[in-house]
Amino acid sequence: MSTAENITGQRILVIGGSRDIGFAIAQEAARAGATVIIGARKAQKAQRASATIPGGLWTTIDITDEESIITALHDIGPIDHIIVMASAHHNVPVTELDHDKVAAAFETKVIGPLMLAKHTADVLPATGSITLFSGVAAWKPERDYSIMGISNGAVAFTARHLAHELAPIRVNAISPGITDSGSWDSMGAGKQAFMKEAAAGTLAGRVGINRDIVDTALWLLSAGFVTGETIHVEGGASLA
Numbered sequence: 001m002s003t004a005e006n007i008t009g010q011r012i013l014v015i016g017g018s019r020d021i022g023f024a025i026a027q028e029a030a031r032a033g034a035t036v037i038i039g040a041r042k043a044q045k046a047q048r049a050s051a052t053i054p055g056g057l058w059t060t061i062d063i064t065d066e067e068s069i070i071t072a073l074h075d076i077g078p079i080d081h082i083i084v085m086a087s088a089h090h091n092v093p094v095t096e097l098d099h100d101k102v103a104a105a106f107e108t109k110v111i112g113p114l115m116l117a118k119h120t121a122d123v124l125p126a127t128g129s130i131t132l133f134s135g136v137a138a139w140k141p142e143r144d145y146s147i148m149g150i151s152n153g154a155v156a157f158t159a160r161h162l163a164h165e166l167a168p169i170r171v172n173a174i175s176p177g178i179t180d181s182g183s184w185d186s187m188g189a190g191k192q193a194f195m196k197e198a199a200a201g202t203l204a205g206r207v208g209i210n211r212d213i214v215d216t217a218l219w220l221l222s223a224g225f226v227t228g229e230t231i232h233v234e235g236g237a238s239l240a
């Protein structure tokens with residue numbers, strides 16, 4: 001059975017689905033026949049993104065706020081799958097760490113998904129799934145990227161432990177390499193050199209594109225024998 005057949009008619013909440021990789025996943029899931037609910041912190045962003053997706057729905061949700069999770073889940077009704085894109089960056093040398101920004105990174109990547117699991121363990125069907133997002137920085141330490149690396153590493157263990165506790169609901173993580181998703185556009189003129197260097201640091205000789213991650217996310221939705229895993233989609237960056 002193809003992915004499209006498997007997710008037709010299923011309801012998928014994409015938290016952080018209003019832009020970049022999350023939006024690309026939402027678009028493709030809708031194309032495959034799913035009903036997609038875009039979750040974003042700002043109503044306007046969620047509404048605008050969902051309006052471009054056939055049958056798209058939306059909700060406001062901040063994964064670092066337990067009340068917001070409860071309200072969103074109540075408002076949207078039954079769901080089959082949840083994909084969590086949220087991240088909060090604090091890319092500085094360890095000597096310049098800011099306690100609150102470190103906490104925000106872990107609130108977003110680890111504590112938020114745990115609270116989400118708390119409120120969805122009894123809501124998702126036995127065939128349901130949660131997909132979290134880790135990242136290559138976890139497996140390839142780089143100066144200034146320790147918080148990104150450590151918090152993304154913790155995501156892999158979060159998926160593993162939640163998969164065990166929430167079974168048969170499946171919980172997995174995707175670990176992208178540097179992906180030209182749109183999130184790097186704020187680098188401005190420096191982006192091109194950054195991408196070139198990132199591409200050279202892979203075995204594939206290129207950075208990721210949204211399609212690489214979208215394909216993996218859609219496959220995971222119906223990969224019924226895969227749980228507790230972190231799927232590395234990074235062109236061999238951590239081996240290069």
Ligand SMILES: NC(=O)c1ccc[n+]([C@@H]2O[C@H](COP(=O)([O-])OP(=O)(O)OC[C@H]3O[C@@H](n4cnc5c(N)ncnc54)[C@H](OP(=O)(O)O)[C@@H]3O)[C@@H](O)[C@H]2O)c1
Pocket residue numbers: 015016017018019020021022039040041042045061062063064084085086087088108133134135136137175176177178179180181182183
């Ligand atoms: N792109 C890469 O090179 C790369 C590499 C490795 C790992 N990853 C991981 O892959 C995931 C997606 O990457 P991306 O490039 O698409 O990232 P992104 O552009 O940073 O997107 C993150 C999304 O999450 C939302 N978000 C942030 N904090 C949130 C919160 N507290 N509650 C709910 N939503 C929140 C953002 O919405 P707002 O508009 O509200 O900010 C945005 O829609 C991220 O987890 C990232 O860490 C990406």
